[in-house]
Amino acid sequence: MITALSPMAGVTDRSFRKLCVSMGADLAFTEMISVNGLIRKNRKTIAMLPEMEDKTVVQLFGKEPDIFYKATELVKDKSLWIDVNAACPVQKVTKRGYGASLMRNPSLLKDIVKAVASTGMKVSVKIRIGWEDQKNFLDVAKVVEDGGAFLITIHGRTVEQLYAGKADWMPAKILKEKLKIKVGVSGDIFTPNDVVNAYRETNADYIFIARGAIGNPWIFKQSKDLFEKGKFSYPSFEEKRDIIKRHLEMEMVEHDFRGIMIFRKFFVRYMRNLPGSHELKEKMMKITDQNELNDLLDSYFGKLISCEQGGVEGGNIEG
Numbered sequence: 001m002i003t004a005l006s007p008m009a010g011v012t013d014r015s016f017r018k019l020c021v022s023m024g025a026d027l028a029f030t031e032m033i034s035v036n037g038l039i040r041k042n043r044k045t046i047a048m049l050p051e052m053e054d055k056t057v058v059q060l061f062g063k064e065p066d067i068f069y070k071a072t073e074l075v076k077d078k079s080l081w082i083d084v085n086a087a088c089p090v091q092k093v094t095k096r097g098y099g100a101s102l103m104r105n106p107s108l109l110k111d112i113v114k115a116v117a118s119t120g121m122k123v124s125v126k127i128r129i130g131w132e133d134q135k136n137f138l139d140v141a142k143v144v145e146d147g148g149a150f151l152i153t154i155h156g157r158t159v160e161q162l163y164a165g166k167a168d169w170m171p172a173k174i175l176k177e178k179l180k181i182k183v184g185v186s187g188d189i190f191t192p193n194d195v196v197n198a199y200r201e202t203n204a205d206y207i208f209i210a211r212g213a214i215g216n217p218w219i220f221k222q223s224k225d226l227f228e229k230g231k232f233s234y235p236s237f238e239e240k241r242d243i244i245k246r247h248l249e250m251e252m253v254e255h256d257f258r259g260i261m262i263f264r265k266f267f268v269r270y271m272r273n274l275p276g277s278h279e280l281k282e283k284m285m286k287i288t289d290q291n292e293l294n295d296l297l298d299s300y301f302g303k304l305i306s307c308e309q310g311g312v313e314g315g316n317i318e319g
């Protein structure tokens with residue numbers, strides 16, 4: 001079972017990727033990166049690329065095969081392989097012919113796969129089930145396989161669904177049965193049990209964790225433990241505090257003074273379901289200094305640590 005931090009725009013920056021890999025993710029994907037931005041050497045686009053990272057895959061979006069070719073040449077030494085985005089449902093993206101709109105044009109998608117493969121890089125493609133009027137995931141996947149991709153990942157929702165409704169893992173199972181290439185499954189994989197169930201129910205080769213990793217990077221190790229040993233444990237308050245502080249430090253190094261603002265979205269999720277976290281979140285939103293935030297965390301977790309009695313609870317396989 002291979003677990004991956006799924007690509008998330010505005011979330012899977014270098015810090016979060018490195019943190020997740022250090023906590024057991026087998027792979028970490030960048031957010032989708034514009035091939036046009038790369039070949040224009042746009043500063044913000046270049047900043048999204050991996051630097052001194054292991055186990056990282058660059059995801060690219062665009063629509064012109066020759067631009068994909070040039071962009072791949074630029075990022076070749078920074079990525080294990082290239083993932084092509086044919087899944088993004090955001091209108092701003094699809095109306096320009098990028099992302100999920102490529103599912104409307106499988107022959108263009110095939111040319112993109114071929115163009116990337118012609119650089120010598122391995123290629124994967126991320127898709128959705130399709131559009132409401134055309135749930136053509138199987139046809140698209142066959143075309144992608146034909147074009148030379150080695151992996152196809154499917155987020156089990158239609159384009160129009162965005163993130164609503166429950167993700168369907170069955171299309172991943174169908175792809176696994178019908179194709180020779182590897183298959184990844186994505187959608188509503190939030191807990192270690194979800195990871196193991198998605199693997200067992202679909203037989204997929206790669207299990208993608210997206211929102212479930214935000215504020216919860218230990219999910220990767222927990223899933224492995226559950227899969228291999230049939231049980232997992234939750235981090236202690238002390239471990240939680242240390243990871244939060246480490247993550248904050250990484251964001252500060254990566255983004256300088258903006259790091260603390262960028263960290264807020266993670267912080268809110270780290271604090272979810274912790275006692276008294278509401279007041280803490282309110283205080284945090286006003287803090288602009290890393291030391292001040294570290295002091296706040298020390299005092300908050302200090303109280304929890306002294307209350308923590310005995311071991312921490314764990315979990316087992318759920319049916």
Ligand SMILES: Cc1cc2nc3c(=O)[nH]c(=O)nc-3n(C[C@H](O)[C@H](O)[C@H](O)COP(=O)(O)O)c2cc1C
Pocket residue numbers: 006007008009010011030031032059085087088126155167186187188189190208209210211212
């Ligand atoms: C904030 C956010 C940004 C995302 N950005 C991307 C992206 O850049 N590329 C991509 O292929 N998928 C992107 N996704 C989709 C996720 O990778 C994943 O397929 C989807 O969230 C379903 O998984 P989940 O239900 O476990 O979150 C994004 C999702 C979220 C929530």
